[in-house]
Amino acid sequence: MHLTSLTLKNFRNHSDTAFDFGEGINVLLGDNGQGKTNVIEAISYLCLTKSFYAASDGFVLGFGKEMFEVESTIATESGHLRRVRVAYSADANEKVFSVNRQKIEPFSSVIGTFPVVICSPEHxxxxxxxxxxxxxxxxxxxxxxxxxxxxxxxxxxxxxxxxxxxxxxxxxxxxxxxxxxxxxxxxxxxxxxxxxxxxxxxxxxxxxxxxxxxxxxxxxxxxxxxxxxxxxxxxxxxxxxxxxxxxxxxxxxxxxxxxxxxxxxxxxxxxxxxxxxxxxxxxxxxxxxxxxxxxxxxxxxxxxxxxxxCDETPIVLLDDVFSELDEHRSLKLLRYVEELNQTFVTSTTPQVFDHLLQRSGKHKLFMIQNGALVQERPSALA
Ligand SMILES: Nc1ncnc2c1ncn2[C@@H]1O[C@H](COP(=O)(O)OP(=O)(O)OP(=O)(O)O)[C@@H](O)[C@H]1O
Ligand SMILES: [Mg+2]
Missing domain, CATH: 1.20.1050.90 (RecF/RecN/SMC, N-terminal domain)
Incomplete structure (x- = not known):
């Protein structure tokens, strides 16, 4: 499976951010505290119905907001497109998970449908x-x-x-x-x-x-x-x-x-x-x-x-993994990851990824600043 698009509304510092992803490695670039991990966290909501680290949905809700929403189109290996949505309302203290507009309950039945592997400093x-x-x-x-x-x-x-x-x-x-x-x-x-x-x-x-x-x-x-x-x-x-x-x-x-x-x-x-x-x-x-x-x-x-x-090949979320490795190991890992499936990577430094973008049209690079997408570089333009 892979995500073709993602929108975040009032999710942490993203008030309204939209992405069109590549099927390969999607690099989320930006300085510290800009909202890269928040995107990874939003994807974890789609796959696991919750954050991979925050204890409560309330922490994730944009400051002063009433409701957050994460929505994505997920392409399955059988060629179907699934519209997956998670919405949380603070007033009602209610979270709704739906696939193609159909409510899914209990949330536990979602686990394994959209398999994901997450690696972050939290782990x-x-x-x-x-x-x-x-x-x-x-x-x-x-x-x-x-x-x-x-x-x-x-x-x-x-x-x-x-x-x-x-x-x-x-x-x-x-x-x-x-x-x-x-x-x-x-x-x-x-x-x-x-x-x-x-x-x-x-x-x-x-x-x-x-x-x-x-x-x-x-x-x-x-x-x-x-x-x-x-x-x-x-x-x-x-x-x-x-x-x-x-x-x-x-x-x-x-x-x-x-x-x-x-x-x-x-x-x-x-x-x-x-x-x-x-x-x-x-x-x-x-x-x-x-x-x-x-x-x-x-x-x-x-x-x-x-x-x-699993019926689907998992997507991979690597938060801050590359910033902790030297350039040699980063490249080695990157080459390995390229062979897996759609992968999301956060980083503060673009250098390691430049070669990657030039090599294949499947990869994309996104600049995140202050909870917004300020630049998108498909590899074709690199
Ligand atoms: N509930 C919330 N509402 C609004 N903003 C939030 C909320 N929770 C966290 N933030 C903001 O999100 C930002 C942190 O985002 P994130 O953790 O994604 O940063 P990052 O780009 O991954 O940074 P780093 O490179 O340091 O890991 C901080 O500015 C923080 O104030
Ligand atoms: Mg981070």
Whole structure:
């Protein structure tokens, strides 16, 4: 798939900006604070129904405005054009997502329809942050390729929230929790078993995607690896049913500790997904450059993984990725990215992209200034 056009109305500092994109690399150029990332964020609304980093739609609404709107024409691989629109009204606190003027509900059903891979400084915690950051990454990749996984993930979160509330209330009231927890335990086992089993398989499959991307970026001297350390003893399990049985018995074992602490101690919300280079833990031993390269490799791996599994080839959003790399690595990455699919790149420096624009008519360059598009350079004119 690719976006042919995009309009932003009252979206952050863009009061009314319109783009006609190329099918290749679209470079969004401009000084700091001009509104480049805001365009990337708007595209994330179209693909994920929300910002890839802002916690609330209200933050995205243009200052002093009542309503924002993002609209795009998306060309699918089967040759159809889809008019995709997201609008948010502050007064009604209502967000509407529509495709060809038809409201889509629930929003969760959109995930995976317009697959996207986003790499931005906001994603740095995937390699350097807590296990929750890595779980979030893995969850989004699998969710975009599997509606069943996304459904089970949302259900698991719901169950966990309720179960923790029951445990915490019982702790304060000093009640016996066994009876009240009963209805939640079996659901935790079912959805928790599903997530655990699928994450295990995902990590096994994803390894080769990361290795290929990482080697392409830096050569074969460094071996990147992704692992899976679930809260449960997965080595003993040969099937999802085994995982469920194990979770059930662990819940029984940890019942007293859960009651004492008032939280759920068993389940995939406690998984770790360790990342290593040459066997060394990335979080403890990697250089800044290795962190950045690993992050890009994870995202390129995500692209190829989703391309294999989704009906559409994902679009790629690279926010500030190039400004952090030297010119040599930038060019190498750019050549690689050229082969992927439609890509959106933000940058403050045009130099790296000049060669690119001269080489192909698919690429375009846009100058953004103060929340407006001030110049568009199709490569034919470069
Ligand atoms: N809700 C909002 N309404 C209006 N303007 C906003 C809103 N939120 C942020 N801004 C403005 O958007 C601008 C930042 O835009 P953006 O993050 O896209 O910049 P950028 O071009 O990516 O900059 P950099 O190169 O530093 O990353 C700032 O000027 C900020 O004041
Ligand atoms: Mg930015």
């Amino acid at each position: 740095a915690p995937i390699t350097s942050g807590s296990p929750a950051d890595r779980r979030r990454f893995v969850d989004l990749v699998i969710s975009q390729s599997s509606a069943v996984y996304f459904h089970d993930l949302l259900e698991y979160r719901r169950v966990l929230r309720h179960r923790n509330k029951v445990l915490s209330d019982a702790r304060w009231k000093q009640e016996d929790t066994a009876a009240v927890l009963e209805p939640w335990n079996e659901q935790l086992v079912t959805f928790g078993g599903s997530l655990t089993w699928r994450r295990k398989h995902f990590v096994e499959e994803f390894q080769s995607f990361i290795t290929t991307a990482y080697h392409h970026l830096v050569g074969t001297e460094e071996e990147p690896a992704i692992g899976y350390k679930p809260g449960t003893r997965i080595d003993e399990c040969a099937s999802q049913k085994d995982v469920e049985a194990l979770l059930r018995s662990e819940l029984a074992e940890k019942g007293a500790a859960e009651a004492r602490l008032g939280i759920t101690l068993v389940g995939p919300h406690r998984d770790e997904i360790p990342l290593t280079i040459n066997g060394l833990d990335l979080r403890r031993f990697a250089s800044q450059g290795q962190h950045k390269t690993f992050l890009v490799a994870l995202k390129l791996g995500e692209f190829f993984y989703l391309k294999e599994r």
